[in-house]
Amino acid sequence: MRPINIYALTRLSDPTRLSRLERQMSGRKNHLKIKSWETEGLTRFSEKLCSVSEETTELDYYYSFVMPKLGKEFDLLRINEDSIINIELKSGNVSDEAIRYQLLQNRYYLSTLSKTMYFYTYVSNTDRLVRLTGSGRLVDAGWTELSELLLRQGDSYHGDIEELFQEEKYLISPLTDPDRFLRQEYFLTFQQRDIKKQILKNITAPTVQGFTGFPGTGKTILLYDIAMQLSRRDCVCVFHLGSHTPELEQLDERLKRIDFYYCENGSIPPIEKNYHAILVDEGHRLNRSMLAEILRLRDTWQAPVIISYDREDLLALSERAECGADILESLPEFLHYRLTNHIRRSNELSAFIRCVIRTGEAGANKNRSYPNVSLSYAGNAEETKRLLRIYQSEGYTYIRNSSLITEPAPEDDSAMTTEISDAACKEFAAVVMLLDPSFFYDTQGYLRQKTMPAESAVTTSSDPVTHSAVRNLFHGLSRAKEKIAIVVSDNLPVFDILLSFIH
16 A cells, blocks of 8 residues: 555545555555535645645655554544654544543554654544643644644655554564563454453453453453453462463562463363452363362452353364353353454465365355465475475475374474473464374365275264364464464375365
């Protein structure tokens, strides 16, 4: 998206024509829906500046820019090497507090660019221009002041503005970037902020609340952000149902009012102190006895419980038997919310993972391409190892699936290998995983795993299966942010199916 000259744009008054012209000028992918009052406000703003200084008509602005993934919108932005000028446009009656809140939010989101920032709002129906001060107060401003600031800024950045807002600048995982999390160098999406607001609104001693969503929707950062806020009042505890990692130890050591407990053996460890709130990460790993112990602690401490968990609806029912999500949602008092926006990985990777887990007529999307997905075939164990080494040399992290029947021995000197248990809650730029001969697609299109050799298997849903390999594959592939690779080992039927929709 490019900046546009708003004086040239507003020589039209019809919103439909203006929308078509704006798309041509900015190069945005879709038409912008512009209402008549927005056209009038933008026109009045441009003409007010022009009445003070003719030179301002030559300036370009990014108009109605939306930050990728976060969904935060800005009416007008000018950016150069040193500074940012943001101007919001209002038409009707709006309170000073609402204006101030929006500009403070804008300052929060634009802070990642590390530039000097200026924030204004123009209310067209009252012809009022206001400015946010450095201390966060709202004061009246003059048009001469604004025009001189704009002209002094000089030329604006003319590239694609989305390139300035790379995801890694504001979307992080506490277990991948603990230092940035502790410095609070992250943002929540509007959906995350809304769910957080609802949870804190409903938080009382006996409540059990939770939020779910597919991997990549930002559950972990939301849970830890809530833990940070609750710990301002009193000590809270976090039960982590994934692996014991150095990153968690770092958070545990530095967050003095949050204590982490590791539940690696399917049980809740002994607790010797009381807590103000109980938080649970990776709640889909809960079993009934663990949940019963958490509810006992809740009643003893009179502490609210907040749980993040995955909903594994993509998997065949037998692959997610006795899933913690089902146990949680069967509680009569359980309040749950759903995250739907993927913020870590692209729509392309999300669609690909869905097709891998359930393909065939019911699940595959054959109408899109997958440029960031790679598929390879190995005929034997030696070829499998070589292909995995090739992907690792290209920057892929190999996530080992502990439930595979023919998992190759890990390379002792490979820093690009991690166990599936250690990958929980983390993220990697590129991920490679293995499908061995034990996998097959059943008659409903679900990916399954046989307990017998692939050559003697019959692809029906009545075959004996284990309940972990497909789940591990689903969660492992979901750790990828940018690229996914799959090596299919000695399993041509599965390879042919994957090849049919990837190409």
